[in-house]
Amino acid sequence: MLYNLHVKNLALINEQEVDFENGLNIMSGETGAGKSVIIGSVNLALGAKADSGMIRTGAEYALIELTFGIKNEGQLRRLKELDIPVEDDGTLILQRKIMEGRSVCKANGETVSARQLRDLSNILINIHGQNDHQELLHKKKHLEILDDFSGEELIKLKEECSAAYSSWTEILKKLDETNLDERERERQKDLASFEYDEITEADPKEGEDEELDTKYRRMVNSRKIAEAAGIAAEVTGAGDVGESAADAIGRAVRELSSVSGYDDKARELLDQLSDIDNLLSDFRHAISSYIDELEFDPEDFANTEERLNVINHLKDKYGGSIEAVLKYRDEKEEELKKLEDLSAYREELLLDEKKLHSEVLAACKKISDLRKKNADVLSGLLKKALQDLNFIDVRFEIDVDSSEDKASANGYDDVEFMISTNPGEKIRPLEQVASGGELSRIMLAIKTVVAEKDDIDTLIFDEIDAGISGQTAWKVSEKLGILARGHQIICITHLPQIASMADTHYEIAKGTHEEDGSERTVTRIRKLSDDERASELARMLGGAQITDSTMENAREMMRQADGVKKEIA
Structure with missing residues (x-):
């Protein structure tokens, strides 16, 4: 799991450090507070493309460090295959220093390439960005998901x-x-x-x-x-x-x-x-x-x-x-x-x-035979996961079309997800049916099902709640709570229903900081107490002012979420 994130001189961040916990870690804040910078810093530490424009104005370099604790034997074996050094207790510290025209990447103090860091990202963390669900509109992604589910x-x-x-x-x-x-x-x-x-x-x-x-x-x-x-x-x-x-x-x-x-x-x-x-x-x-x-x-x-x-x-x-x-x-x-x-x-x-x-x-x-066998299993699991996410009368199938004329090193199958979300509707290709909010939920269902089969402990969701609200938001919240029982989840959200399910809640806020005799804008991250969580939920519930009734509503949401967590524990 991801223990710690340390960021220095990156965009609006002067220097911040976050200790993550087991379970569901929620990050929230006003629009423009810098939430995307947090996910971006994790991506940078894992080898994403970097340029000197990311360095905070006036600084010589930007620094990102991720500290992992690895106990999964599958992960340790794959890290060894990549010649990545890991401490005896499973600690792995990834560091990336970004300077003008170049960057230096290290794993437990040993220099590694950006390519190695990108390979590590497939072992340590599964990151779902704001627009990743749009990939579901392409059949190539459907084949990739089915093959991942089919395993070794x-x-x-x-x-x-x-x-x-x-x-x-x-x-x-x-x-x-x-x-x-x-x-x-x-x-x-x-x-x-x-x-x-x-x-x-x-x-x-x-x-x-x-x-x-x-x-x-x-x-x-x-x-x-x-x-x-x-x-x-x-x-x-x-x-x-x-x-x-x-x-x-x-x-x-x-x-x-x-x-x-x-x-x-x-x-x-x-x-x-x-x-x-x-x-x-x-x-x-x-x-x-x-x-x-x-x-x-x-x-x-x-x-x-x-x-x-x-x-x-x-x-x-x-x-x-x-x-x-x-x-x-x-x-x-x-x-x-x-x-x-x-x-x-x-x-x-x-x-x-x-x-x-x-x-x-x-x-x-x-x-093809193995894909078809796993397609039946996966489609059943996804249908159940979609029903849990408030797709009441959903039909979901995975079509595996085989043609000898398309033989390649990857087989001869075309794979396509088929769905019907309303009674009486004909089942059709996913790209012809699903809205943006539905795609978000479908991706969450896929992540939930596939996560049970892979070795990755940490999943990051950047605004998985796009396009949903109300009862559906509660269903998504419950699904994240269930997923967090066996994985570390880090989730950025705007929805109070999802935030209420947090095991640990962090606020991302923008403020000012005196630096070299002038005021500079900075992004800060802090862990919230239970009372502060209620205040943040009240803010997310909306309104020009936080009233007593809004606060009570926020506390009620927290009590309701605690009840759900007890049921799924």
Whole structure:
């Protein structure tokens, strides 16, 4: 659940902190007090798009922090899959700092991306904004709701379908590539044959380019190498010069040898010098052989240069490395086989396409069968939830229309919600029937039913009461009360009927604050006592002044709501 919201320097908020409770948390206030900023700040902390215009005038940054307590094993598992750090006690603090041109997001102190925060929003909180119910007018949303209700079993079936569909479409692509006329087939065949022959005739070997390059560089620099090797040979005694290193060391060996019998230390030094003399002797033989090998052969140089040019040409043309060139040659060989007997290759593809298409249709049918099964269950639950929300004589069905021609990675179903809200009316698509107030209630019914199946503890409703009043408002209030028995609900409302059901009530108000020697407008949030709750309900009931009768009416609403809460506890 959401324990705490901390907001600093955001829009009209200077700095505010709210501790949320279990059950139904109600937020109310006058129009324009800043209620939308509260929901907006939660959305920002969960990765919504931000810009520097949101920062309070005069501040360098805006800061939003959300503190969650997570105990649900499903949520903890999904957070682990996203590599989101969670404290041992289940605490997760999300922080977003918005600055000019950029923002920094953190989870328990570790930097995360805005994308990760958006993924988190699907795990931690379900937010229903003021206009979200309008999505119900689109059939795509109906399919999404049904699939969410169908849960993990459907997810696995859709993964299987997606894999089969991907293989099928790949075969279709290959089949399309075989639709060649004779002239085009010959053109492609000639090109593939030329490229295959060019590589085959050159016959490059793996590692050959490196060997050739080393040999070529040695030949190009042979004069410099020969001069350096000659000097090294002369000064170490392999050449015809005056006293060399070998002569000097030989004389040193003789001198130490003449006295080594008199002192052990002299014998040790003689042994070391003898080793050096032997190593130098080996070096003189090695460098003499090396110099003999350095004789420059113009023909060998020309052949090496030509071969290196051939190899580099192939690498430039066919992939940048000999491995890539050889792989390209193998691909051209396969292409030639296909083009030489295109009809046989096409027949083989057609057999594969038929088999894979059958697998796709079979996977789609499994998905469709599960959707239809869950559609019956969900429609029954939604009908009952709608009746609880004052749809007295409602009929509700979920139409799942299947067509093999519409096979996709997501199945082959169209899903549409059908409803009749009045006796005698024909059941029709939701978009043709429901008003704005009805859509709000239908969305609440959906949230209520789906919430029982998912792992999300916290639900936020921003003015779910749009377009309703009177007895219907009481029914919505009761439904929120029921939903709050198993979930944390945060609800912004203008209706006293809904506010009266609060377990915890917060007032959002706009006021002034002295800052830097001038008065600044600020939005404040505070938790209300029972007496203050009654006053707020009286304000929501209307009237220019709050009278004794209005206050009594407000207290009566609170007593009535308490009675309902006892019944559903």
